Amino acid sequence: MNAFSALLRRDLRLGFRQGIDALVVVLFFLAAGALFPFALGPEPQLLARIAAGIVMAMAALASLLSLDRLFATDLEDGSLDALALSPLSLELVALAKVLSHWLMTGLPLLVAAPVLGLLLNLPTALYPILLLSLLAVTPALSLLGGLGAALTLGARRGGLLLAFVILPLFIPILILGMGAVSASAQGTSPATALELLLALDLACLALVPWAMAMALRQVLR
Amino acid sequence: MHRFANPGRFLRLATRIQPWLKGLTALGFALGLYLALWGSPPDYQQGETVRIMYIHVPAAWMALLAYLILGLASASALIWRHPLADIAAEAISPVGAAFTLLALITGSLWGKPMWGTYWVWDARLTSFLLLFFLYLGHMALLGAFDDRGRGRRSAAVLALVGLINLPIIKFSVDWWNTLHQPASIVRMNGPSIDPSMLWPLFTLAATFHLFLLAVLIERMRTLLLEARLRNQRLAAFDQLQPGSRA
Numbered sequence: 001m002n003a004f005s006a007l008l009r010r011d012l013r014l015g016f017r018q019g020i021d022a023l024v025v026v027l028f029f030l031a032a033g034a035l036f037p038f039a040l041g042p043e044p045q046l047l048a049r050i051a052a053g054i055v056m057a058m059a060a061l062a063s064l065l066s067l068d069r070l071f072a073t074d075l076e077d078g079s080l081d082a083l084a085l086s087p088l089s090l091e092l093v094a095l096a097k098v099l100s101h102w103l104m105t106g107l108p109l110l111v112a113a114p115v116l117g118l119l120l121n122l123p124t125a126l127y128p129i130l131l132l133s134l135l136a137v138t139p140a141l142s143l144l145g146g147l148g149a150a151l152t153l154g155a156r157r158g159g160l161l162l163a164f165v166i167l168p169l170f171i172p173i174l175i176l177g178m179g180a181v182s183a184s185a186q187g188t189s190p191a192t193a194l195e196l197l198l199a200l201d202l203a204c205l206a207l208v209p210w211a212m213a214m215a216l217r218q219v220l221r
Numbered sequence: 222m223h224r225f226a227n228p229g230r231f232l233r234l235a236t237r238i239q240p241w242l243k244g245l246t247a248l249g250f251a252l253g254l255y256l257a258l259w260g261s262p263p264d265y266q267q268g269e270t271v272r273i274m275y276i277h278v279p280a281a282w283m284a285l286l287a288y289l290i291l292g293l294a295s296a297s298a299l300i301w302r303h304p305l306a307d308i309a310a311e312a313i314s315p316v317g318a319a320f321t322l323l324a325l326i327t328g329s330l331w332g333k334p335m336w337g338t339y340w341v342w343d344a345r346l347t348s349f350l351l352l353f354f355l356y357l358g359h360m361a362l363l364g365a366f367d368d369r370g371r372g373r374r375s376a377a378v379l380a381l382v383g384l385i386n387l388p389i390i391k392f393s394v395d396w397w398n399t400l401h402q403p404a405s406i407v408r409m410n411g412p413s414i415d416p417s418m419l420w421p422l423f424t425l426a427a428t429f430h431l432f433l434l435a436v437l438i439e440r441m442r443t444l445l446l447e448a449r450l451r452n453q454r455l456a457a458f459d460q461l462q463p464g465s466r467a
Contacts, residue, residue, distance in 0.1 A: 147382070151375045155365035164361060165379060168354035171347070172389075211378055214299075218374045 003088040011100035025105045026112045029062040033116040044121045051120035052181045059109050060170045063141045068159040070149040084220050094212035098146040106138030129184040136197040137177040143204040144169050150215035228445050235438045242435045249428030256421035273331040279429040281324040287317030292384040295377035307373045312440035318356035344393035345401035355383040
């Protein structure tokens, strides 16, 4: 566990020492979301109806941004080989990487989501459920995204390929996340969608680290 | 299964059964298409457009079956390192993608007169589009690495992750109340389709199975021969300049 937290601390420190780079995800999230009022016209009713969906979809796109460097820098400078030789199992290395990705993108996105909601005229009643839903959506995005990063590590045009491979897998997560929000908007209970989302989170948490470790072993051979 | 692990034995067997398989497929298509286009009545509600079903339904079945084969081949490639499983996975995914596209296109052509629209974001349609993207992702990953083995194993992991989509597609019409009609052929209390329409459908479905098998074996044969050619070329190069390739 010591090695796990050491790896996590190292990744977080590396992330924050990059300065503006740590903020790029949030800036992209806000800027891309702000495109919609320009593309669709700034009518408040229209924006209010689609604001939650835009926030959710932009969160999915923004979490793709830093994924292609999740393992790439470690592979280039050889740290990945050192990590593979360390007493920490590769499954836990993968989990630490996913956790640091969530802490550096998922969590900031949660903080920035109300700001984007404000810009897009999101109805006040929907803020709590949107944040709750995002809280359940972002871990699954980080886990599946981490799997995509491990699978495409070392590929030609890694970043584009990663987006193409992983976006279809994001669709069920978005459907469930928006299911919770729209159930709440129609006055029914969002519990079913949230429970399914949590089940998806747990299933990913149980399975993805093994699949990632399997993919990483292929790289290290 | 391991009896056929030897590519040479597989190639000999494939060469022997391939002409029969292709002949049977051609016969099946002739009979099935005749039954579907002339030998069956138009639907009392849908009129002549019901004939799209005879292609649409078997194509959709083949799209799912091909993914099942892809998933099983990927699993046996990862678990047992079965040498032909890698080849089978690489061979089947473009075929499955083609069937998925065929099902999507025929479905959308059928949807226009029946539902009044080419496309709706209905659960069955969306999950099928997802299947198409999974096939394309598999093909993209296969070719994305300089090391072919690396691409195959990454693609196999992706194929296994995508297997979750299969039950979702199958039961999407039962779980969600959608525009796409529920299953009407494989049901507990018998099919809800008239026998005069079942016969052409079953003939074409059987033919599509044969066709899938024939194309799969042909593509596997081609991939194996390509690998053999590559090895022979490298060996010939070694003989010309011994020791030049460390």
